[in-house]
Amino acid sequence: MPLPQILNQLRKRPRQESATTSTAVSPPGPTVNTILQQNIVHYNDEHPFPFVMDSEFPAEGYRSRFGDTKTAIHWGQRKLLLSEMQLLSHYARPGVSYHIVYAGSAPGTHLGFLDDITNCIHTWELVDPGQFDRDVLGPRKNFLLRNEFFTNATAYGINATRLSALKGLRAVYEHVALDSVATEKSEIHARLDGIIGHLDVARGTTDIPSIYETPLTLPVGLNTLCQVAMERKPLLFVSDIRSGSVELPNFEEHVVENMKAQQAWTEILQGDFAMLKFRLPYTSKATGPGGAGAVASKLIDDDGCVEYLGGDMVLPIWTRPTSTEGRLVVPRGTGRIRYNVQRVEDQFFFFNAKLREHYHFNHILSPHVVLDNHFDGAAEVNCLREFCTFMDARLTAPGMKNKLIAAIEAMSTRITVQLKLDFEAAVRRRDAIVLKQARLGLRVVDEEGGEDVEGPSSLAQVVVVPTTAFVSWEADARRMMDQAAKERLRPIWWGNLTLPASSSPSTATTVTTPTPWRSVPVPSTYL
Structure with missing residues (x-):
């Protein structure tokens, strides 16, 4: 026909x-x-x-x-759900129950649906200072909702919980890791504490709540032993954090610090795979109409590159017509590589202007x-x-x-x-x-x-x-x-x-x- x-x-x-x-x-x-x-x-x-x-x-x-x-067309929530389905179908093992740690997951309404279509076999730990949809997620016994900012201490605490079946090893890990990392709230977290649980807690402030903290250097033997023990329950880490908003003068700094923070959490948790929100700093920022008055970015190294975790840059579905943001899936143990920022910008331009159109x-x-x-x-x-x-x-x-x-x-x-x-x-x-x-x-x-x-x-x-x-x-x-x-x-x-x-x-x-x-x-x- x-x-x-x-x-x-x-x-x-x-x-x-x-x-x-x-x-x-x-x-x-x-x-x-x-x-x-x-x-x-x-x-x-x-x-x-x-x-x-x-x-x-x-x-x-x-x-x-x-x-x-x-x-x-940008179809935001659909895009997010499809990316999570891609993580499971491409990288998870069929029939295996994972513990899924999700930073920046509020409100999480669609995660109840994702749980249903995966037969509720996974456990979920959702961490976000924003408002969760507790009507949908609250009754689910396999969901843990944590209204707080994700930090290095959060990641170390999750690792300690994963060692619960081995009390002696957990005690050693807590002594070496948790007792050494800063657990008190940062100044900005303390200031925002009064609006935890409300929508978009992290979007309206020029201060950057999710900022990079240097991970601890654990003894090699202890780290290896703990990794083997934690494999009893495989883990997937997902990060969709984003603080600030584009109207803020330091929005690019928000993007960079958010990227570095989730990189540190990935290296601490060492899950089977991590899926991270990925957007490199722009090579320049226009100060006038039509790209006029472009100012070179100070967030990129002199060679035009940025160092970050390697992995699969998954092409987004239903993303914004001009977006340069994707999802990076990082296998456990993946090292860092250098991304040429101009090259990645040009690849996203081809993706949006040619492949999608x-x-x-x-x-x-x-x-x-x-x-x-x-x-x-x-x-x-x-x-x-x-x-x-x-x-x-x-x-x-x-x-x-x-x-x-x-x-x-x-x-x-x-x-x-x-x-x-x-x-x-x-x-x-x-x-x-x-x-x-x-x-x-x-x-x-x-x-x-x-x-x-x-x-x-x-x-x-x-x-x-x-x-x-x-x-x-x-x-x-x-x-x-x-x-x-x-x-x-x-x-x-x-x-x-x-x-x-x-x-x-x-x-x-x-x-x-x-x-x-x-x-x-x-x-x-x-x-």
């Missing part, structure tokens, strides 16, 4: 996966006469689906994308009414496919394809219902934020901030302009949203492609990349 007919059928199909009543995307505001369609490259199915940003991942030098069509991916659910063939839709399908087969290996057997498809679609639907935000609602919310900023005379130059925060705090740089320019900027915003809505509706994004063995460059539309990275040109007949 031709793709346009498939798309029409999909648009007429009753929506079952949505948690809210919604209609098809209606581009707001005036239409434009000329819609600039994206050039498209089909990702070569012979290669594995892109999962990590490694040394072979392409890079492209930064340029302003203001005026570009951006179809990618111009690359077409086939996937097992296509054609699907919500999960199209852009990167994010296909990446969710790929993530859920791996999670479903991780939880039930029988789905990988021959003849189980239809059951696997049903399991993936059911899981995607359950996630939407759980998070109470469908794709079209995410689009509308994003568009509303952009319009609000335009009406206030704030042009969004770049975006950053918390993963699930929507609103003014998500702006890394805004430029205030005279009132006379407001109308023009609102018109620009509406034009770009109109283009994005129309681009999403192009038939090519709503079905798998079966391409000929070779495509003549003269009959193909393609994207210029540093190399023909895992791609096949799309014949113009498909466009």
